[in-house]
Amino acid sequence: MSDDETRSDAPERCPICETPYDSVSVHEDGVAVNLIENDRYRRVCFEPIDEEGTARLRFYHHTHEQVGTSPPGERGTPGGRVP
Numbered sequence: 282m283s284d285d286e287t288r289s290d291a292p293e294r295c296p297i298c299e300t301p302y303d304s305v306s307v308h309e310d311g312v313a314v315n316l317i318e319n320d321r322y323r324r325v326c327f328e329p330i331d332e333e334g335t336a337r338l339r340f341y342h343h344t345h346e347q348v349g350t351s352p353p354g355e356r357g358t359p360g361g362r363v364p
Protein backbone atom coordinates (compact mmCIF):
# COMPACT_ATOMS: atom_id res chain seq x y z
CA MET A 282 0.00 0.00 0.00
CA SER A 283 1.54 3.29 -0.99
CA ASP A 284 -1.09 5.92 -1.35
CA ASP A 285 0.86 8.35 0.76
CA GLU A 286 1.74 11.40 -1.22
CA THR A 287 4.68 13.63 -0.61
CA ARG A 288 3.66 17.24 -0.93
CA SER A 289 6.14 19.54 -2.59
CA ASP A 290 5.37 22.21 -0.03
CA ALA A 291 6.00 19.93 2.91
CA PRO A 292 9.17 20.66 4.85
CA GLU A 293 12.14 18.34 4.66
CA ARG A 294 11.86 17.48 8.32
CA CYS A 295 8.85 17.11 10.53
CA PRO A 296 8.01 20.59 11.90
CA ILE A 297 6.80 19.13 15.17
CA CYS A 298 9.71 16.98 16.29
CA GLU A 299 12.29 18.00 13.65
CA THR A 300 13.00 14.38 12.82
CA PRO A 301 13.20 12.99 9.27
CA TYR A 302 9.99 11.32 8.24
CA ASP A 303 9.04 8.58 5.83
CA SER A 304 5.92 10.05 4.27
CA VAL A 305 3.32 12.77 4.57
CA SER A 306 -0.41 12.48 4.18
CA VAL A 307 -3.03 15.20 4.34
CA HIS A 308 -6.45 14.67 5.82
CA GLU A 309 -9.51 16.85 5.73
CA ASP A 310 -11.92 14.60 7.56
CA GLY A 311 -11.62 12.87 10.87
CA VAL A 312 -9.24 9.97 11.07
CA ALA A 313 -8.38 7.29 13.55
CA VAL A 314 -4.79 6.47 14.26
CA ASN A 315 -3.68 3.28 15.87
CA LEU A 316 0.05 2.66 15.92
CA ILE A 317 0.04 -0.04 18.54
CA GLU A 318 2.08 -2.94 17.22
CA ASN A 319 2.70 -1.11 13.98
CA ASP A 320 5.77 -2.71 12.42
CA ARG A 321 6.54 0.14 10.10
CA TYR A 322 5.82 3.35 11.91
CA ARG A 323 6.76 4.33 15.40
CA ARG A 324 5.21 7.78 15.55
CA VAL A 325 2.97 10.06 13.59
CA CYS A 326 3.03 13.81 14.20
CA PHE A 327 0.06 15.98 13.31
CA GLU A 328 0.31 19.48 11.93
CA PRO A 329 -2.83 21.56 11.44
CA ILE A 330 -2.59 23.47 8.18
CA ASP A 331 -4.80 25.82 6.24
CA GLU A 332 -4.93 24.92 2.59
CA GLU A 333 -6.84 27.43 0.51
CA GLY A 334 -9.19 28.15 3.37
CA THR A 335 -9.75 24.51 4.25
CA ALA A 336 -8.52 23.21 7.56
CA ARG A 337 -6.52 20.01 7.15
CA LEU A 338 -4.26 17.81 9.16
CA ARG A 339 -0.87 16.89 7.80
CA PHE A 340 0.46 13.59 9.13
CA TYR A 341 4.19 12.98 9.33
CA HIS A 342 4.98 9.30 9.51
CA HIS A 343 8.16 8.30 11.31
CA THR A 344 9.57 4.82 11.04
CA HIS A 345 11.13 3.06 14.01
CA GLU A 346 14.58 3.69 12.55
CA GLN A 347 13.94 7.41 12.15
CA VAL A 348 12.77 7.76 15.70
CA GLY A 349 15.69 5.72 16.90
CA THR A 350 14.00 2.94 18.76
CA SER A 351 14.60 -0.75 18.84
CA PRO A 352 13.55 -2.59 15.70
CA PRO A 353 10.22 -4.40 15.68
CA GLY A 354 10.49 -7.63 17.61
CA GLU A 355 12.71 -6.11 20.27
CA ARG A 356 10.25 -3.60 21.53
CA GLY A 357 8.92 -3.63 25.02
CA THR A 358 9.20 -1.74 28.21
CA PRO A 359 12.42 -1.57 30.20
CA GLY A 360 12.75 -4.71 32.24
CA GLY A 361 10.26 -6.48 30.05
CA ARG A 362 7.34 -5.30 32.10
CA VAL A 363 3.96 -4.90 30.52
CA PRO A 364 2.37 -1.63 31.52
Ligand SMILES: [Zn+2]
Binds near residue numbers: 300326343
Ligand atom coordinates in the same frame (compact mmCIF):
# COMPACT_ATOMS: atom_id res chain seq x y z
ZN1 LIG B 1 7.44 14.29 13.99
